[in-house]
Amino acid sequence: MTDSMHIPFARPWITDEDRAAVLEVLNGHILTHGPQCKSFEQEFVAFMGGGHAVSVSSCMAALHLSYLHFGIGLGDEVIVPAQTHVATAHAVEWVGATPVFVDCDSRTGNLTASAIEPALTPKTKAISVVHFAGIPCDMPPIVDLAQRYNLRIIEDCAIALGARYRGRHVGLFGDAGCFSFYPVKHMTTGEGGMFVSRHEDVAQAVAKLRAFGVDRTHSERAVPGMYDVPSLGLNYRMSEIQAALGRSQLRRMSVVLAQRASQFDRYRKLAGNLSNIRFIDTDAAECRSSHYCASVVFEGEYAGKRNEMVERLNTAGIGTSIYYPQPVPRMTYYRKKYGCVPGRYPQAEHISDHSVALPLGMHVGDGDVDRIVDTLKSSLTKSANEKGFTR
């Protein structure tokens, strides 16, 4: 197979403009504490259409800062989706609070208010929602629940940049929104993330917490090198190099989102009616998905064939991934700590065990989706005909 036949699951889209932006920073002398991060934060807010942004070193850092800022810790419980990346739960663990896992909706992979409510206890202090695969959660009932029970909402938007609910960008419904710029995300800064809040005072406090708890930035110091530290903090800053790359990438987000939407539509058109497979998807008119990936769930006679399908697709040069490889409570750390019996989170388990994520993004060329779907179809046919295929 030639390299041109290989379609990776994901690949960062780096252009000459990106390279020039990074080089400009390297040719200067400010690598951190500079204007790039400030501008990136302002441009990110403009992209979202509101809020206040603080650039950080990763989405996990943004999540950790959220719990620290809101004083959530030992003895507190936080609702966490079973269907997510471990970072969502790890951030809760690191502040000493307890993640209380809740199963997801089978169609979207998202938390719903009706699933969250029975898991609330007097110890619950926050709800962490994840907008799975770029599909916004149905936020109004979750916001209503949080108001009734006086809970914080921490939105994990790591894979949902560009997703909107009734026009409002995800991350602007709750008390904090956390974004990731890891290489396979909608845009990248290598590693990196953004903390957002609707409240300026929250963003200002988190900006200090992210930088050792120092009371003034370089530009605010009357005497260079002179500052005080009134509170504990961390170093979760983003560098100027990363921010320059992020600014350049952000400028192309509309192209990225349009390309992903059109590829997802093509997948749906070509494979949406195949029996015993379905896409993680929504048809809710108020949801604008940002199409992080095309996750196919195998059902019925194909339910046990996911690993076989992955092998067949990979052998044909089609890269795949799995979102997420296990419900978080089934991961060893959490299983050992909290216990997890099979069947406890049936929808998340079903998605983890029976789905594959197909390529989507700028690296997927014209005709690639057709080829991927053809390969998927022929793999399903071969699987039905060839008994005894083992992994």
Ligand SMILES: Cc1ncc(COP(=O)(O)O)c(C=O)c1O
């Ligand atoms: C839902 C979710 N949250 C958090 C993260 C962690 O992001 P980061 O690598 O920027 O810390 C990921 C990473 O894929 C994710 O999928």
